[in-house]
Amino acid sequence: MAKCKACGSGGLFSRVDEVGLCPNCHHSYALMSDSIRILQDSLHLVEDSQYLDTKISRCETALDHIHRILNLPNSVQIWHAFNPTMGLPEIASSIDEVLNDLQTVQVNLAASILDLLRKGPSTQKGLYEVLESAFAKEGRPVDTLSFSVEKSLPNLLKQMEEKGMVSKSKSGRSYMYSIGNKQ
Numbered sequence: 001m002a003k004c005k006a007c008g009s010g011g012l013f014s015r016v017d018e019v020g021l022c023p024n025c026h027h028s029y030a031l032m033s034d035s036i037r038i039l040q041d042s043l044h045l046v047e048d049s050q051y052l053d054t055k056i057s058r059c060e061t062a063l064d065h066i067h068r069i070l071n072l073p074n075s076v077q078i079w080h081a082f083n084p085t086m087g088l089p090e091i092a093s094s095i096d097e098v099l100n101d102l103q104t105v106q107v108n109l110a111a112s113i114l115d116l117l118r119k120g121p122s123t124q125k126g127l128y129e130v131l132e133s134a135f136a137k138e139g140r141p142v143d144t145l146s147f148s149v150e151k152s153l154p155n156l157l158k159q160m161e162e163k164g165m166v167s168k169s170k171s172g173r174s175y176m177y178s179i180g181n182k183q
Contacts, residue, residue: 005081007074021078028072032079035065046098052106052152053159059099066092109149110160114179117166121178128153 003010005020006029017026042062046055066088069075079088109131116122116130128150135142135149142149157177160166168175
């Protein structure tokens with residue numbers, strides 16, 4: 001007599017697939033599999049990426065796929081049958097916390113860049129050196145962060161430029177950043 005690992009349905013004429021799921025749960029499991037793979041890939045990138053914007057976007061992708069999974073029939077039971085140690089809502093809560101922390105760091109970095117540029121134009125390298133020094137004074141050397149400030153700075157500056165917060169102009173062989181749009 002077969003019994004489904006997820007929903008518990010069973011009986012004399014019940015069938016389960018090779019992983020122990022009834023036809024209804026198997027259908028949801030099949031729909032979940034792509035989202036589970038993307039969720040796992042996203043979590044690896046959140047952990048391993050040196051780029052702040054990649055970490056943020058992958059947290060958002062992971063949350064999106066958790067919500068997709070949760071909207072499928074029997075998804076919580078199916079997830080629990082294969083991952084009994086941590087539920088999807090707990091994972092979503094953890095990712096949301098990490099995302100909020102990363103977004104706060106991004107906002108604070110942008111504010112620090114604007115503060116630096118209020119003192120005058122600077123190159124990307126000059127901005128990095130001042131940020132590196134500021135982190136060290138706060139007791140958080142940049143090499144202890146979960147991302148590389150040096151690698152993340154170009155993308156952050158580009159985002160700030162697209163929002164009109166900073167402008168970039170060519171000066172000799174390098175680019176200078178300053179507050180606001182070019183005149």
